[in-house]
Amino acid sequence: MSATATTVRTRRRPPRETAGAPLLLGHGRLPRVLAGAALAVLAALWLVPFLWAIVTSAQSEKDVSTPGLSPFKGAFTLDAYQRILERGNVSVWAFNSFLIAALVTLITVVVSTLAAYGFSRGTFRGRRALLAVTVAAIMIPPQLLVVPLFEQMLLFNLVDTYAAVILPQVVAPMMVFILKRFFDGIPKELEEAARIDGAREFRVFRSIVLPLSRPIVAAVAIFVFIGAWNNFMWPFIVTNDPDLMTLPVGLATVKDAYGIQYAQSMASALLAALPLIVFFLLFQRRIVNSVATTGLGGS
Incomplete structure (x- = not known):
């Protein structure tokens, strides 16, 4: 009887994720970098309005009303907070x-x-x-x-x-x-x-x-x-x-x-x-x- 040789192709399986591991786009360094970059962009989009509110509240009403796209239009002051507290x-x-x-x-x-x-x-x-x-x-x-x-x-x-x-x-x-x-x-x-x-x-x-x-x-x-x-x-x-x-x-x-x-x-x-x-x-x-x-x- 002639024996026929069979080749078994084994596929490389990704490592099993451990419990509590962060959700990533895949395994390796590149997915981690992409995930970190995406999270950084989302964090920046969330923080920009918050920082804009902080900068606006720390200026006088005259400086805030000045035309322009830049949020930094005048000197730092807590006059708005003082007026509200009063x-x-x-x-x-x-x-x-x-x-x-x-x-x-x-x-x-x-x-x-x-x-x-x-x-x-x-x-x-x-x-x-x-x-x-x-x-x-x-x-x-x-x-x-x-x-x-x-x-x-x-x-x-x-x-x-x-x-x-x-x-x-x-x-x-x-x-x-x-x-x-x-x-x-x-x-x-x-x-x-x-x-x-x-x-x-x-x-x-x-x-x-x-x-x-x-x-x-x-x-x-x-x-x-x-x-x-x-x-x-x-x-x-x-x-x-x-x-x-x-x-x-x-x-x-x-x-x-x-x-x-x-x-x-x-x-x-x-x-x-x-x-x-x-x-x-x-x-x-x-x-x-x-x-x-x-x-x-x-x-």
């Missing part, structure tokens, strides 16, 4: 923003986690219909709810109170749905083992589900806090008392009688964004990890 009660507005955002975040996380756990593990009648209503509520624009919500605040005599600003913001159907989807992925065997040991439902939720859900809960809390801090429309509508205004609303009321003041507008925007920038710098690792592990970046 005309408005920035410290009170900042305290109101922090208090409201913190309470909205706390109540939203508590309500959303309990509701999501009920949808994920509950067997009550009407669960699917109620979940469908919750998902459908995600598609309702918040602007459509302004008038009925304001009428409710008038009915309960809550206008110009902290409760009027906080309560309508704690209803977050999107966060309930995200948490519910995460709870669905937790193995039920862990909960059943706890129930066999005598744990009640709330103990199972507090001791088993919540510790395993720290990344998603942290991500939800971060996004809710940022949304509550930046919320302008609802606090602007429901508050008239300057002592109850949030920072974005209060800074918007600081107007000049001589038309648009570009330096002051940029200074107001930077003052409103400064606490969030500090918040991100302090908790940037937690924010990035929460977004990466929960997949909320594209939601």
